Amino acid sequence: MISQFKNYLKEKIQITDEQFDSISADLKIKKFDKNEIIQYTGDISKHGFFVCKGLLRAYSIDSKGKEHILQFAPENWLISDRNNMNNEPSIFFIEAIEATEVVVMPNDFMEQAAVKVPCLQPMHTRLLSNSIRFMQKRINMLLSATAEERYLDFIKLYPNLTLRVPQWMIASYLGITPESLSRVRKELANKHFRP
Amino acid sequence: MISQFKNYLKEKIQITDEQFDSISADLKIKKFDKNEIIQYTGDISKHGFFVCKGLLRAYSIDSKGKEHILQFAPENWLISDRNNMNNEPSIFFIEAIEATEVVVMPNDFMEQAAVKVPCLQPMHTRLLSNSIRFMQKRINMLLSATAEERYLDFIKLYPNLTLRVPQWMIASYLGITPESLSRVRKELANKHFRP
DNA sequence: GCCAGAAATTGATGTATGGTAAGAAAGTAC
DNA sequence: GTACTTTCTTACCATACATCAATTTCTGGC
Numbered sequence: 337m338i339s340q341f342k343n344y345l346k347e348k349i350q351i352t353d354e355q356f357d358s359i360s361a362d363l364k365i366k367k368f369d370k371n372e373i374i375q376y377t378g379d380i381s382k383h384g385f386f387v388c389k390g391l392l393r394a395y396s397i398d399s400k401g402k403e404h405i406l407q408f409a410p411e412n413w414l415i416s417d418r419n420n421m422n423n424e425p426s427i428f429f430i431e432a433i434e435a436t437e438v439v440v441m442p443n444d445f446m447e448q449a450a451v452k453v454p455c456l457q458p459m460h461t462r463l464l465s466n467s468i469r470f471m472q473k474r475i476n477m478l479l480s481a482t483a484e485e486r487y488l489d490f491i492k493l494y495p496n497l498t499l500r501v502p503q504w505m506i507a508s509y510l511g512i513t514p515e516s517l518s519r520v521r522k523e524l525a526n527k528h529f530r531p
Numbered sequence: 532m533i534s535q536f537k538n539y540l541k542e543k544i545q546i547t548d549e550q551f552d553s554i555s556a557d558l559k560i561k562k563f564d565k566n567e568i569i570q571y572t573g574d575i576s577k578h579g580f581f582v583c584k585g586l587l588r589a590y591s592i593d594s595k596g597k598e599h600i601l602q603f604a605p606e607n608w609l610i611s612d613r614n615n616m617n618n619e620p621s622i623f624f625i626e627a628i629e630a631t632e633v634v635v636m637p638n639d640f641m642e643q644a645a646v647k648v649p650c651l652q653p654m655h656t657r658l659l660s661n662s663i664r665f666m667q668k669r670i671n672m673l674l675s676a677t678a679e680e681r682y683l684d685f686i687k688l689y690p691n692l693t694l695r696v697p698q699w700m701i702a703s704y705l706g707i708t709p710e711s712l713s714r715v716r717k718e719l720a721n722k723h724f725r726p
Numbered sequence: 727g728c729c730a731g732a733a734a735t736t737g738a739t740g741t742a743t744g745g746t747a748a749g750a751a752a753g754t755a756c
Numbered sequence: 757g758t759a760c761t762t763t764c765t766t767a768c769c770a771t772a773c774a775t776c777a778a779t780t781t782c783t784g785g786c
Contacts, residue, residue: 398675418660464659465613479599
């Protein structure tokens, strides 16, 4: 449903149906099955994705074969590998955790679209800035907080994801093992933590 | 020296002296002493900084009073708190590690300047994208690498900073204690590591 | 050059989280 | 429903890094 992307934009900026139509020619809808991999490490992908429905994750695999989740992308999230902007290869995989429907947008979509619809430009900048803020917060947590604190923070930040994704993925996002997360949860249960 | 900022821009984009003059009216030079704090947590700062000379660091202080360095900013780096774009308070301090000279730029400088000099816009987007890539890499390291690996990565990334900043700051950037970094270095010395 | 304070090193010990392994529980496919 | 896989839990032990404390080395100010 491309209209979902239109609604997303309408919530952020003033854009008419005509304006949207003028930029949507470059967009395509694509569906992915659960567990389907959308982008591989080393790819030079030419697209970013807007998630209409479903759930994606971006993850890397380290030298020991362990996965590390960099980002979840549920409905109404944009996900794109900024490495591809410079035609450099991706450093992570993108995979559909659930059956997912996305809008596929060329890497230069925002720049191009902003020519026709100027107010997209500040929106784009704002999105990038938010992404930076978000990652700064995450780095800060990784530097300063315990596993338990990070887990509580995760629950607050992604209340619905907590039930939607398997625990081992949450552990992978937090930078701990599934076993440790299980123990953290047990601890919290003992303290009568209510999620 | 505001000319340093001009040279920086000239390396990135096509900009004439006249164009630069047309946007530089909003810029000011400011000097900070070593150890001077430029921005406090909670501030709603209205400026970002371009470092002409010297070295800044951005850091947070956790609930136990421990500092955590989010970013170093040596010469020719831009540093600005994206939180301020939304008039939200800063989540970190910015401090001069050395006597430092900066160009002070209003938060909306890039947006405004891009009206007069359009090619600043894609440059700005590229800078933000690079910042995102950089932080993704750092998150990935924090999730997957040992203290030693992160230190080696740091040395490769910031060869000159390694000598310029005290070790306890590097430790704070890496997310370990100064004692641990000292031991990591000792280990590397035993393995005949040559920096 | 000397002194005070900061930074770095080192040793002894503590703790959070990891690794392994086994079994329980929950999904998923047929 | 049964079989099979995946996920989650639990227990035991291992390890990377933290903490505390005592020196040693470095640095800047006089």
